[in-house]
Amino acid sequence: MDEMTNRSELKRMKKNVENSYDGFVMNYERYSRGRRFVFITTMDGSRRAVNAELQRPSLEFNVLESYVSRLLGEFASNTPSIQIKPAEDFNFDDPQQKELQAKTIEVLEGYARHILFESEKNGTQYEIFRDLLTGGYSSTKLFTDYVDERSMLQNIYWERNHEQTLVGFDLLAKNKDKSDGDYCYEIIPKRRHEFETEFPDVDISQLKFLRQNALNSGAQGNFGPFSWSFKVGNEDILMVCDYYEKKKKRTKLYKLSDGRSMTREEYKKLLEEWEEEREITLPPIVVQERETEITKIIRHIMIENKILKTEETEYTCFPLKFIDGNSVTARDEKAGSNYQMTRPYFYHAEGYQMLKNFAGQQLANELENVRPQQIIASLESINEKYLDAYEKPQNTTTLFYNQYYEGDHMKQLNPPIFAPRTQIPPEYLQTFVGADQGIMHVLGNFDANMADMSKHDVSGKAIIETITLGHASAKPFLVNYMRGLQANLQAMIDWIPTYYTTPRSLPVMTEDGKHGYEMVNQPGGVSLNYSPGSFKIEVEAGVSFEAQQTKFMNQTIGLANAIPSFGQFLNDTCLDLIVDNLTIRNVETMKDRAGKWMQAKQEMNAAMMEQQKRQPSIEQQAMQVAQQQVQAEHEVGMSKVQAQMMSDKAKTDLEAAKIELARDEMRIEVARILAELRLEEEKLGIEQQKADDKRVDMALDAAVRESSHLHDVSHKAIERDMLMLDKQLARDAHEHQKTMSEKAAVEPEMTEEPKKRGRPKKAKE
Numbered sequence: 211m212d213e214m215t216n217r218s219e220l221k222r223m224k225k226n227v228e229n230s231y232d233g234f235v236m237n238y239e240r241y242s243r244g245r246r247f248v249f250i251t252t253m254d255g256s257r258r259a260v261n262a263e264l265q266r267p268s269l270e271f272n273v274l275e276s277y278v279s280r281l282l283g284e285f286a287s288n289t290p291s292i293q294i295k296p297a298e299d300f301n302f303d304d305p306q307q308k309e310l311q312a313k314t315i316e317v318l319e320g321y322a323r324h325i326l327f328e329s330e331k332n333g334t335q336y337e338i339f340r341d342l343l344t345g346g347y348s349s350t351k352l353f354t355d356y357v358d359e360r361s362m363l364q365n366i367y368w369e370r371n372h373e374q375t376l377v378g379f380d381l382l383a384k385n386k387d388k389s390d391g392d393y394c395y396e397i398i399p400k401r402r403h404e405f406e407t408e409f410p411d412v413d414i415s416q417l418k419f420l421r422q423n424a425l426n427s428g429a430q431g432n433f434g435p436f437s438w439s440f441k442v443g444n445e446d447i448l449m450v451c452d453y454y455e456k457k458k459k460r461t462k463l464y465k466l467s468d469g470r471s472m473t474r475e476e477y478k479k480l481l482e483e484w485e486e487e488r489e490i491t492l493p494p495i496v497v498q499e500r501e502t503e504i505t506k507i508i509r510h511i512m513i514e515n516k517i518l519k520t521e522e523t524e525y526t527c528f529p530l531k532f533i534d535g536n537s538v539t540a541r542d543e544k545a546g547s548n549y550q551m552t553r554p555y556f557y558h559a560e561g562y563q564m565l566k567n568f569a570g571q572q573l574a575n576e577l578e579n580v581r582p583q584q585i586i587a588s589l590e591s592i593n594e595k596y597l598d599a600y601e602k603p604q605n606t607t608t609l610f611y612n613q614y615y616e617g618d619h620m621k622q623l624n625p626p627i628f629a630p631r632t633q634i635p636p637e638y639l640q641t642f643v644g645a646d647q648g649i650m651h652v653l654g655n656f657d658a659n660m661a662d663m664s665k666h667d668v669s670g671k672a673i674i675e676t677i678t679l680g681h682a683s684a685k686p687f688l689v690n691y692m693r694g695l696q697a698n699l700q701a702m703i704d705w706i707p708t709y710y711t712t713p714r715s716l717p718v719m720t721e722d723g724k725h726g727y728e729m730v731n732q733p734g735g736v737s738l739n740y741s742p743g744s745f746k747i748e749v750e751a752g753v754s755f756e757a758q759q760t761k762f763m764n765q766t767i768g769l770a771n772a773i774p775s776f777g778q779f780l781n782d783t784c785l786d787l788i789v790d791n792l793t794i795r796n797v798e799t800m801k802d803r804a805g806k807w808m809q810a811k812q813e814m815n816a817a818m819m820e821q822q823k824r825q826p827s828i829e830q831q832a833m834q835v836a837q838q839q840v841q842a843e844h845e846v847g848m849s850k851v852q853a854q855m856m857s858d859k860a861k862t863d864l865e866a867a868k869i870e871l872a873r874d875e876m877r878i879e880v881a882r883i884l885a886e887l888r889l890e891e892e893k894l895g896i897e898q899q900k901a902d903d904k905r906v907d908m909a910l911d912a913a914v915r916e917s918s919h920l921h922d923v924s925h926k927a928i929e930r931d932m933l934m935l936d937k938q939l940a941r942d943a944h945e946h947q948k949t950m951s952e953k954a955a956v957e958p959e960m961t962e963e964p965k966k967r968g969r970p971k972k973a974k975e
Contacts, residue, residue, distance in 0.1 A: 220517050223453055223510060226393050230378035237552040238375040241345035244554035248275050248344045252563050266575045271566050273646060274556045277653060278343050281555070281684050285339050290695060292322050293748045294703070298469075310736075317728045317736045318706070318745060320718025322699050327719055329368060337370050338694070342535035342687045346552035349377045350694070351396065352529040352701055354709055364709050366702050371396060371530070379532055381549075386690065387697040388532040393455040396530060402446035409518060414439075417514055419446040438514040450518075453510040454528055463502040466494035471741060473504060526704045526742045533694030536686040555687060559652040566645035573638040580631065587626030590615055600626070654683030688751060696749040704742035711738075722790075722801060782811065 231238075252272050261268045294315045329335050334350075341348030349371045354364045371377050376398075380391025388394060405414070417439040438449040462474040472480070477496070484493045507525040511518045537552040556563075583603055591611040592600055599606045615621035710716070713732035719725050729735030766788060770777030780788060789804045 216517055220512060223512065227378060227395055227451065230381055233381040233549060234378060237346065237550070240552060240554070241347065241374055244346060244557070245344045247560060248278055248556070252567055261571060266571050267578065269567070269571050269574050271570045272563070273566065273649060274559060274563055277655060278340070278555065281343060282336065282340055286336060288751060290326065290692060291750050292319050292699070294319050294322070294745050295748070297744055297746050314736050314740070315745065317716065317718060317730065318703055320720060320728065321716055322702070322747065323719035324717045324725070325368060325699070325702065334368065334370050338533060339687070339691055341374060342533065342691055343555040343684070345374060346535045346537065346554045347374070348533045349374055350531045350533065350698055352531070352698065352705070363712065363714060366705055366709060368698055368702065377530060379530070386532070386534050386693050389527055389697065393453065394528050394530045395451055395453040398450045398452060400448050400450055402448055405448045405450070412516065412518060414448065414513070417448070448513060451512050453512060454530065455508050457506045457508050458503045459506065460501060461504055463500050464496045465498040467497050468494040470494070524708050527701050531694060531698050531701070534690045536690065555684060556653060559649045562645050562648040562652060566642060569638050569641035569645065573634070573642055576634045576638065584629035585626050586629050587611060588623060591623040591626065692749050692751060696747060699749060700747050703745055703747055707738050707740050707742065
């Protein structure tokens with residue numbers, strides 16, 4: 211990816227993160243405020259400031275956490291029931307295929323129960339349900355990891371996201387788990403030195419680590435309302451975004467004759483593998499096709515100014531799942547658009563909780579400011595030595611006074627009297643107590659009404675009914691939790707054929723709670739080579755609530771007492787179900803023994819019925835003899851017909867075997883001819899290659915000879931030219947020598963001739 215594309219993609223994804231946060235920010239705030247309201251304090255800073263100004267005690271009377279804790283305790287004893295079904299109904303003609311599918315479903319159900327058991331041990335389910343009750347929503351993450359640092363096997367893991375306010379989804383998603391959205395993300399805080407260790411080649415020197423919160427709507431950073439680099443104390447914190455988005459591609463979807471569905475690319479690969487393995491049988495043919503969209507999940511890891519990593523995953527869906535509590539779709543009157551509003555379980559009870567706090571604080575203030583016992587007395591009636599007793603009446607039980615002024619019986623003094631105290635307004639106490647009733651009505655919880663019942667009304671049935679009503683108020687949260695759990699388990703089932711491809715042992719858990727292992731992807735085991743989406747999982751709340759178990763036992767005992775035959779029916783056929791609803795010590799051993807006892811009793815009853823059948827009456831014996839004769843004659847005739855049919859069938863099978871043998875021989879002959887043709891083609895290729903090599907060698911030899919000839923000719927021409935040049939030089943030298951000799955001979959004559967001739971004569975005019 212070039213730099214320009216990187217910047218464009220980063221800008222687009224940052225915009226998605228910003229829009230998702232802006233649209234969900236109120237839910238983030240309600241989540242944080244709700245958990246703080248229940249678990250930390252039910253008073254905010256402004257209320258404490260008012261109390262400090264009015265000199266009132268800032269007491270809290272949190273009763274909401276007890277409701278939440280009770281629901282969580284009941285939830286902890288709940289075991290969801292799991293059922294897996296094929297996505298499509300296949301009418302298998304082969305009983306072995308039906309048995310294999312049933313065994314595959316059994317293994318997948320056992321593995322799903324094991325996943326839930328492990329998550330229950332780790333507290334994952336408990337924490338998720340607590341998020342729903344106190345925050346209004348939760349989210350989880352699916353991921354794969356190696357079993358240990360030395361293993362090559364990968365496992366699928368499921369966990370709750372640590373910080374729910376740092377997880378976001380596409381606002382246009384309509385499904386409860388947000389799986390139909392186009393993107394989702396999780397923000398992961400990392401210390402600076404941890405980031406530099408994990409990404410040593412990434413330069414973060416340009417980032418500004420300011421002292422502000424990670425999610426601060428007032429601080430606009432490069433990711434909108436987020437601050438992706440900040441300080442906590444003296445540590446630099448960097449926010450890393452794990453971003454997932456969908457990439458869709460149109461292709462052909464084929465339905466094959468063996469019931470499988472696969473894309474065009476997968477079918478081509480199947481044909482290639484079929485041809486490579488040289489299968490004698492024909493591959494499955496396409497019986498139906500249609501256009502479809504294949505979705506790929508692309509993962510990006512990015513920071514404030516850079517995309518660190520981009521990869522195409524093998525996930526069949528988003529690994530992040532949203533789990534709704536009991537949200538509603540509301541309309542923003544200002545913006546004119548709809549938005550999702552998540553609400554905690556006690557959302558509408560917050561007002562009553564604050565009212566209870568206020569009434570309790572007023573009541574405590576009145577009690578704190580109640581005046582001590584005051585005495586009204588005249589100074590003349592008090593003896594000076596008893597004055598301290600009047601000033602501190604709590605230190606004494608007897609007060610003395612002078613009845614007469616200075617002993618004069620005619621001057622009688624008024625005795626001291628106690629001043630009346632100011633009464634505390636009864637409205638404070640009534641409001642303080644009545645707030646609990648209001649909270650119960652808002653939450654739909656009526657357990658405390660049992661305190662108003664008389665002793666005759668408080669029966670076991672009444673208790674069970676009130677407990678059931680208390681659970682019904684939280685039913686929407688439990689239903690949505692089951693939906694979220696089902697979405698996560700469905701994703702796991704779809705991921706299994708992608709990541710569990712090698713021979714291995716898979717941990718499973720049966721319905722009765724027994725643990726074991728199943729061998730998969732190996733001879734004698736179950737093959738997990740199925741297409742994603744081949745199986746659909748259904749998760750429902752099991753009947754393991756203690757209140758429901760008690761209700762079941764009470765109803766069963768009542769019906770057994772009222773209808774003895776129904777009691778006998780339960781004893782003979784449903785004893786294992788009754789034991790399964792017991793919550794006593796060694797109940798597992800009791801379940802095992804009850805099953806064995808029922809099996810032994812059924813075998814004994816069957817033996818008794820068989821013995822009774824073996825003792826017929828005389829008329830029945832006569833009828834049996836006649837029937838046996840007719841049956842014998844019928845069997846003789848049928849045996850003849852069957853023998854003839856078997857003979858005909860044997861002939862037909864023999865002809866079919868001959869035809870099949872001829873077909874096999876024909877296939878073998880065709881294969882032999884094709885092999886011979888390939889061999890001849892290879893021989894021709896080799897001969898052609900030899901001829902080509904020989905032709906090339908001859909051409910090279912001719913070129914070498916021609917080059918040698920040209921070299922010899924050139925050499926001879928050069929020698930000839932050199933010889934001619936030498937001759938020419940010799941001639942030139944000879945001519946030159948001759949010329950020089952002649953010149954030497956002429957020059958003396960030229961020097962002596964003027965002397966002999968004298969002065970020349972004057973020419974005539």
